[in-house]
Amino acid sequence: xxxxxxxxxxxxxxxxxxxxxxxxxxxxxxxxxxxxxxxxxxxxxxxxxxxxxxxxxxxxxxxxxxxxxxxxxxxxxxxxxxxxxxxxxxxxxxxxxxxxxxxxxxxxxxxxxxxxxxxxxxxxxxxxxxxxxxxxxxxxxxxxxxxxxxxxxxxxxxxxxxxxxxxxxxxxxxxxxxxxxxxxxxxxxxxxxxxxxxxxxxxxxxxxxxxxxxxxxxxxxxxxxxxxxxxxxxxxxxxxxxxxxxxxxxxxxxxxxxxxxxxxxxxxxxxxxxxxxxxxxxxxxxxxxxxxxxxxxxxxxxxxxxxxxxxxxxxxxxxxxxxxxxxxxxxxxxxxxxxxxxxxxxxxxxxxxxxxxxxxxxxxxxxxxxxxxxxxxxxxxxxxxxxxxxxxxxxxxxxxxxxxxxxxxxxxxxxxxxxxxxxxxxxxxxxxxxxx
Amino acid sequence: xxxxxxxxxxxxxxxxxxxxxxxxxxxxxxxxxxxxxxxxxxxxxxxxxxxxxxxxxxxxxxxxxxxxxxxxxxxxxxxxxxxxxxxxxxxxxxxxxxxxxxxxxxxxxxxxxxxxxxxxxxxxxxxxxxxxxxxxxxxxxxxxxxxxxxxxxxxxxxxxxxxxxxxxxxxxxxxxxxxxxxxxxxxxxxxxxxxxxxxxxxxxxxxxxxxxxxxxxxxxxxxxxxxxxxxxxxxxxxxxxxxxxxxxxxxxxxxxxxxxxxxxxxxxxxxxxxxxxxxxxxxxxxxxxxxxxxxxxxxxxxxxxxxxxxxxxxxxxxxxxxxxxxxxxxxxxxxxxxxxxxxxxxxxxxxxxxxxxxxxxxxxxxxxxxxxxxxxxxxxxxxxxxxxxxxxxxxxxxxxxxxxxxxxxxxxxxxxxxxxxxxxxxxxxxxxxxxxxxxxxxxxxxxxxxxxxxxxxxxxxxxxxxxxxxxxxxxxxxxxxxxxxxxxxxxxxxxxxxxxxxxxx
Numbered sequence: 027x028x029x030x031x032x033x034x035x036x037x038x039x040x041x042x043x044x045x046x047x048x049x050x051x052x053x054x055x056x057x058x059x060x061x062x063x064x065x066x067x068x069x070x071x072x073x074x075x076x077x078x079x080x081x082x083x084x085x086x087x088x089x090x091x092x093x094x095x096x097x098x099x100x101x102x103x104x105x106x107x108x109x110x111x112x113x114x115x116x117x118x119x120x121x122x123x124x125x126x127x128x129x130x131x132x133x134x135x136x137x138x139x140x141x142x143x144x145x146x147x148x149x150x151x152x153x154x155x156x157x158x159x160x161x162x163x164x165x166x167x168x169x170x171x172x173x174x175x176x177x178x179x180x181x182x183x184x185x186x187x188x189x190x191x192x193x194x195x196x197x198x199x200x201x202x203x204x205x206x207x208x209x210x211x212x213x214x215x216x217x218x219x220x221x222x223x224x225x226x227x228x229x230x231x232x233x234x235x236x237x238x239x240x241x242x243x244x245x246x247x248x249x250x251x252x253x254x255x256x257x258x259x260x261x262x263x264x265x266x267x268x269x270x271x272x273x274x275x276x277x278x279x280x281x282x283x284x285x286x287x288x289x290x291x292x293x294x295x296x297x298x299x300x301x302x303x304x305x306x307x308x309x310x311x312x313x314x315x316x317x318x319x320x321x322x323x324x325x326x327x328x329x330x331x332x333x334x335x336x337x338x339x340x341x342x343x344x345x346x347x348x349x350x351x352x353x354x355x356x357x358x359x360x361x362x363x364x365x366x367x368x369x370x371x372x373x374x375x376x377x378x379x380x381x382x383x384x385x386x387x388x389x390x391x392x393x394x395x396x397x398x399x400x401x402x403x404x405x406x407x408x409x410x411x412x413x414x415x416x417x418x419x420x421x422x423x424x425x426x427x428x429x430x431x432x433x434x435x436x437x438x439x440x441x442x443x444x445x446x447x448x449x450x451x452x453x454x455x456x457x458x459x460x461x462x
Numbered sequence: 463x464x465x466x467x468x469x470x471x472x473x474x475x476x477x478x479x480x481x482x483x484x485x486x487x488x489x490x491x492x493x494x495x496x497x498x499x500x501x502x503x504x505x506x507x508x509x510x511x512x513x514x515x516x517x518x519x520x521x522x523x524x525x526x527x528x529x530x531x532x533x534x535x536x537x538x539x540x541x542x543x544x545x546x547x548x549x550x551x552x553x554x555x556x557x558x559x560x561x562x563x564x565x566x567x568x569x570x571x572x573x574x575x576x577x578x579x580x581x582x583x584x585x586x587x588x589x590x591x592x593x594x595x596x597x598x599x600x601x602x603x604x605x606x607x608x609x610x611x612x613x614x615x616x617x618x619x620x621x622x623x624x625x626x627x628x629x630x631x632x633x634x635x636x637x638x639x640x641x642x643x644x645x646x647x648x649x650x651x652x653x654x655x656x657x658x659x660x661x662x663x664x665x666x667x668x669x670x671x672x673x674x675x676x677x678x679x680x681x682x683x684x685x686x687x688x689x690x691x692x693x694x695x696x697x698x699x700x701x702x703x704x705x706x707x708x709x710x711x712x713x714x715x716x717x718x719x720x721x722x723x724x725x726x727x728x729x730x731x732x733x734x735x736x737x738x739x740x741x742x743x744x745x746x747x748x749x750x751x752x753x754x755x756x757x758x759x760x761x762x763x764x765x766x767x768x769x770x771x772x773x774x775x776x777x778x779x780x781x782x783x784x785x786x787x788x789x790x791x792x793x794x795x796x797x798x799x800x801x802x803x804x805x806x807x808x809x810x811x812x813x814x815x816x817x818x819x820x821x822x823x824x825x826x827x828x829x830x831x832x833x834x835x836x837x838x839x840x841x842x843x844x845x846x847x848x849x850x851x852x853x854x855x856x857x858x859x860x861x862x863x864x865x866x867x868x869x870x871x872x873x874x875x876x877x878x879x880x881x882x883x884x885x886x887x888x889x890x891x892x893x894x895x896x897x898x899x900x901x902x903x904x905x906x907x908x909x910x911x912x913x914x915x916x917x918x919x920x921x922x923x924x925x926x927x928x929x930x931x932x933x934x935x936x937x938x939x940x941x942x943x944x945x946x947x948x949x950x951x952x953x954x955x956x957x958x959x960x961x962x963x964x965x966x967x
Contacts, residue, residue: 312833314826321817325806331765331797332818333786 137409161401183243184376191355221352542614
């Protein structure tokens with residue numbers, strides 16, 4: 027607040043507020059050109075990305091696929107051979123490039139969405155089932171990260187929370203062989219508890235001591251990883267008779283049962299994640315705690331003045347975030363790798379979930395859609411690698427490029443010549459705003 | 463140097479911020495530019511200063527057309543600007559600030575001695591007493607402003623633009639600034655004085671141009687009356703004084719005793735403050751920004767951590783309660799920083815209207831929001847408080863300042879209040895909105911609620927107060943009747959109590 031010497035400086039979107047310009051009066055495209063204030067936080071960028079429009083998201087995906095196509099064409103052996111005599115017969119090069127790209131994307135589609143080479147329709151759909159298998163934990167973790175983002179906390183500790191979820195659920199799953207569904211549910215609850223505990227600890231640290239959650243969560247990733255690695259080398263978690271740091275197999279009563287015929291590889295975990303999405307959707311837009319979370323996320327100062335206990339809301343947001351990320355870990359041990367887990371069980375989900383959340387713009391169903399898309403990429407990527415010998419890293423690059431484009435909406439707008447936001451606002455409304 | 467603006471037009475999308483504005487300025491003249499917030503004054507000056515490019519129109523200096531692409535061009539042409547919020551680096555000395563942007567080096571080292579000499583020379587010329595080696599952050603606000611003026615003069619500015627220069631000054635500092643402006647005028651500088659304060663512009667300007675909705679609506683002589691100028695600004699006649707009857711004066715509502723607040727560094731920011739407010743009475747707390755008023759209101763609301771002393775509302779202690787329970791006890795609060803402390807810009811009007819009622823009835827049942835009840839409530843309040851917006855779903859960040867403040871008032875005044883605390887309730891608002899806010903504050907008082915208004919604007923204090931407490935350096939200098947003269951209040955704001963002042967504590 028005021029310290030007696032400095033004038034109160036309005037904190038606006040740009041530093042030019044200082045020059046006495048009423049920001050209400052300036053449309054966003056003009057604001058973009060104005061100098062930025064020095065106090066721009068790390069979070070502002072993420073907030074901007076999150077608030078981008080849905081159209082931008084779709085176009086970013088399209089653009090990324092184009093970039094991926096170029097990459098595939100350039101790295102393709104046939105194209106490279108033909109390019110040697112490009113000036114003699116350019117059609118050879120272009121033809122080879124086309125074949126490489128079309129083949130790769132066709133394989134991606136076959137592997138990730140629908141395999142049209144199979145004799146029956148339902149067999150073809152197995153591909154989508156595989157994609158859902160990859161997508162399920164990404165969605166769960168993405169929802170957790172999204173709840174954090176919306177509440178103004180940047181939970182970068184997905185890896186640690188996935189590992190906690192996996193370890194807690196996995197421990198219940200291989201030690202206790204109770205009645206079928208009940209064992210599974212208990213394991214799920216324990217796993218979510220594990221994630222929630224870890225993230226809740228971060229919440230408490232942030233609320234009580236003001237610790238930066240980004241740093242704390244990243245460091246906890248290492249701590250949990252090495253602790254788990256250690257525990258897997260002790261009889262506590264290591265499978266009896268094994269020399270490798272791997273846990274025993276999960277009991278059948280704890281494992282997620284399939285909800286479709288087994289070849290589709292879609293299990294009850296997907297239902298849980300659909301439930302989680304519905305829950306998040308209700309939480310963020312229909313519940314009172316979600317209202318407080320969003321208020322704290324958007325403007326913690328105003329929330330505090332309005333009597334909202336910001337620290338408690340932050341802890342609650344971290345716990346919910348960790349519970350959902352923990353669910354991803356549960357899925358990994360009870361749904362994906364049920365034959366015993368290692369410290370690599372998170373399979374990069376903790377970090378990929380951040381990407382999914384950004385692509386889904388932190389909206390629950392947006393995260394759901396983004397998770398499915400990434401599942402398709404992952405499932406299709408393996409097919410692409412096998413069938414067309416396109417390196418699966420190409421898929422990783424496409425995924426990264428998507429996020430890159432989402433992070434740069436002005437670029438996407440420029441490429442597609444979209445109008446700038448705010449340019450279509452009605453004149454009547456402006457006139458009113460001025461008159462008032 | 464003669465400055466002429468011809469037919470300046472600037473559009474932002476569909477909004478025409480400046481519509482064919484003509485302005486001319488002669489050397490040795492103070493030209494008042496008067497208009498409400500958002501009338502286009504600042505846009506016009508930013509065009510002159512090269513921050514914006516005009517869509518149409520010409521800027522002429524001594525008859526020569528200018529094309530400024532940035533403030534650097536404008537400065538080189540002899541135009542200087544003193545911004546409302548100072549463009550100074552607080553941790554630099556006066557001399558270092560002076561050099562900033564056109565650093566001169568000698569043998570690879572900054573030529574600080576030259577800058578110091580320049581500060582001394584200009585200070586001497588205008589009788590300022592400024593140490594070139596003082597850190598800017600240690601200087602009082604009024605002196606910082608002089609540093610800005612020196613900065614502009616050191617670049618040989620012949621046209622000086624003062625953008626709302628008095629907003630942060632005490633009445634005495636304002637008088638001193640006026641004297642400086644006259645002195646500058648005498649030495650041949652042309653001055654543009656942007657303000658929305660009628661009294662000041664009448665006092666110092668040679669000519670007055672009034673701008674409304676981006677157009678010049680009239681020129682006036684300084685002899686024009688306040689109400690003539692105000693009606694030009696607003697486009698209709700305006701009631702400048704609030705219509706109110708003397709306070710009925712009921713039982714004591716709020717009692718504050720021995721209240722002391724320490725900031726995070728352990729410095730005393732509110733020092734042994736005591737006062738009481740009766741039901742149906744407005745106590746205004748006057749004072750220059752930064753003398754403990756902010757911390758005082760925050761202490762009442764439970765937003766300050768290190769608070770000692772006693773705060774009682776209707777006999778029940780408020781001290782040490784969390785904000786939520788203070789609000790529950792029936793305290794309505796309008797924070798001074800509307801955008802930071804009162805509203806969530808990205809939330810809709812409806813959501814902002816329930817911000818401090820996110821527990822329990824009427825908007826929350828169990829764990830879920832009662833969206834229908836909220837929508838009904840919001841539509842009703844938007845109508846009652848005349849919030850101009852497309853719908854209750856419009857994000858509050860897109861509203862004008864006046865409409866934002868109406869949303870805050872609608873929220874705070876729709877609860878059953880036992881105390882109403884309004885800090886700077888009209889800061890940055892236009893005349894029409896100020897009128898509205900003042901009417902609401904008085905209506906709340908007339909409903910029998912004790913009201914505390916914190917304001918740095920003397921006009922506002924005088925218009926609203928039944929009694930006035932003046933704060934200086936964390937203490938209450940004195941509590942005086944509402945009809946105390948401005949001169950006395952001004953002196954009290956600087957910490958002095960003139961002899962013979964009637965007290966009303």
